[in-house]
Amino acid sequence: MAAPEPGDEPDAAPRARYVRAYTLTSGRTKAKVDLPLEATLERITLEGAHVPEGQVGQILEICHSKSVAEVSAAVRLPIGVVRVLLGDLVELGHVRVQATLTESSSVDERRDLIERTLRGLRAL
Numbered sequence: 001m002a003a004p005e006p007g008d009e010p011d012a013a014p015r016a017r018y019v020r021a022y023t024l025t026s027g028r029t030k031a032k033v034d035l036p037l038e039a040t041l042e043r044i045t046l047e048g049a050h051v052p053e054g055q056v057g058q059i060l061e062i063c064h065s066k067s068v069a070e071v072s073a074a075v076r077l078p079i080g081v082v083r084v085l086l087g088d089l090v091e092l093g094h095v096r097v098q099a100t101l102t103e104s105s106s107v108d109e110r111r112d113l114i115e116r117t118l119r120g121l122r123a124l
Contacts, residue, residue: 024055024081031087033097037069037079038117040098041086052094056085060094070120 043064052060055075059082063071072082087096101110 024077025084028084031082031083033087033090034096035068035083035086035090035097037067038100038113039068040100041066041071042096042098044094044096046093056089059085060069060089062088063095066120067117069117073121073123078090 010091041063043060055077059071060076062074063086066074068083068086069079071086072079077080077085086095090097100113
């Protein structure tokens with residue numbers, strides 16, 4: 001069977017270009033801020049602050065009251081990349097990391113956190 005000639009493909013659309021996730025972080029693999037998977041995030045509205053665009057802007061838009069893992073699932077990016085980008089947003093003052101579990105957290109608090117995180121991951 002002969003290979004098709006260029007132009008023989010009637011509806012050939014150009015292939016989509018793919019940007020590797022690590023280019024979003026400039027090759028960085030670690031966030032400067034400690035961000036556990038279960039950490040709940042709070043978006044902070046800064047008057048007159050520059051709002052990031054692209055993937056970082058999308059992360060900022062959806063991160064309020066979600067965990068790091070939920071944000072990663074929602075934007076469909078690897079957790080390591082999302083951690084680095086969220087760390088940048090924390091440093092810029094756009095996002096605050098809420099305390100999650102401590103040594104004195106009850107079993108119910110721990111179970112609730114795990115259930116919320118799993119629900120968020122399953123929603124996508």
